[in-house]
Amino acid sequence: MKKNNRIVIVGGGSAGWMAAAALSNAFGATQQITLIESEAIGTVGVGEATIPAVKSFNKLLGIDEAEFLKTTQGTFKLGIQFENWGAQGDVYMHPFGLVGKDSWMANFQHFWLKAKRMGVAKSYFDYSLNIRTAKANKCMIDPNSGLDYAYHFDAGLYAAYLRKYSEARGVKRIEGFIESVQTRDDGFIESVKLQAGDIIAGELFIDCSGFRALLIEHTLHTGFEDWSHWLPCDRALAVQTESVGEPIPYTRSIAHSAGWQWRIPLQHRVGNGLVYCSRYSSDEDAKKLLLENVEGEVRTEPRLIKFRTGRALKQWNKNCIAIGLSSGFLEPLESTSLHLIQTGIVRLIRMFPGDAINQTEIDEYNRQSRYEYERIRDFIILHYHVTQRSDSAFWNYCRSMSIPETLARKIAVYKNTTSVFKEQDELFHEGSWQQVMLGQGITPTAYHPVVDKLSDEELVKLMNSIENEHNQYLARFPSHQQFINHYCKAIAPG
């Protein structure tokens, strides 16, 4: 690989345009970037909730946050509220940011547990500023607000925004349906041929063709590791509704008898969907359930999306890198797909081939991708497995299924010690694991001995000080809607 290589991106969904934006930003005119997309096929059209790391992707692209939110009709996301997961009627929130105050020796839950036993603590979740702010439907983003956040945005507007960004940086877009892919004798991809007859050749191909996996699977036969025995949901129905009231600053995830429903509030509408398992629910029943449980007037016909959970055995094979749904799919439950796209692109830029494509680099890329996928996989399985629900065959399956050894170990350590130990470079921090385990009904047993170093009075003082500090923040935060209005006000209509 030298200067002026031809990079061909196949697909113009969020993955394709995120790749085009980041690569054009990173390499400028030193690489020729072409993106091919087919309007006839369209995009998956979902993927509207993110996690805080998305901010670093925007920063890397030099995107102005207020302009971004205005253009994509975005809202702020402070966490995800899980309803009916541990048991029917249960509600907890997995917030971004810290809960309480950690010590390097023991995380906050240990201090909380002793205070709780003394009868001087509220619910663990009441010590999260993010949760208290979300529940009050407030928001405030500045370096001193104490909040961590991500966004909800309109997927179509997001791709359009990145397209404009990329085209301004020299990315060439071709509209057309790819009908065949040509390979060289050594199996590397040489070119793709459009239905209209054009042949687009390149040195590096980025497969962003979505679930079709046109290059990585259909051409290179890379293979797929199926995880549907752990993540059995295989279908989703997506529908948009009109907003009723002001947007809330969090995603809702509501468990039903054979899956769960999302609600993502945007400035101009609400994104809704039902993720379910076709072994336990028919499409008709799922559609009925979804439509019975949305608020606001329905704007679109419910759209069926079929998927299989798992990952491509290699994310990089020969001169093809799969980014987005072509590289694998876990579950939208913790909004990790767009994040995996982001890390896949950043990893590619950091390992971008020099004079030639190097197999050791490919292997390292694949090793890191696999590790990342597996750690997120465990975290998502946790939500399904740690439940007391026994009201349906679906929940009976999830509760009693065997789980990966890596996850079983984490749960056992937590049950015995109330601690979680994050593995190196793992996406979800100890607090996230603890919040979901506690929120879904694992009762913590023992607290860390260092907690006893604090006298009872000191412990009470610590708990009160956290609460008082949060009260002060909350008193100055405006409503979420007021903050959006204020923040996006300075931006001229796009």
Ligand SMILES: Cc1cc2nc3c(=O)[nH]c(=O)nc-3n(C[C@H](O)[C@H](O)[C@H](O)COP(=O)(O)OP(=O)(O)OC[C@H]3O[C@@H](n4cnc5c(N)ncnc54)[C@H](O)[C@@H]3O)c2cc1C
């Ligand atoms: C139900 C559901 C909910 C989700 N929710 C979230 C969420 O909340 N948060 C999150 O982070 N992620 C979520 N995701 C994942 C997220 O939607 C995707 O990761 C993201 O949209 C990227 O998709 P993509 O670009 O890989 O594929 P797509 O959007 O499907 O794009 C594929 C592109 O390839 C093109 N293409 C395919 N074949 C050809 C061909 N032969 N010729 C020419 N062009 C072709 C298509 O035209 C299209 O442009 C969700 C996914 C699902 C299924």
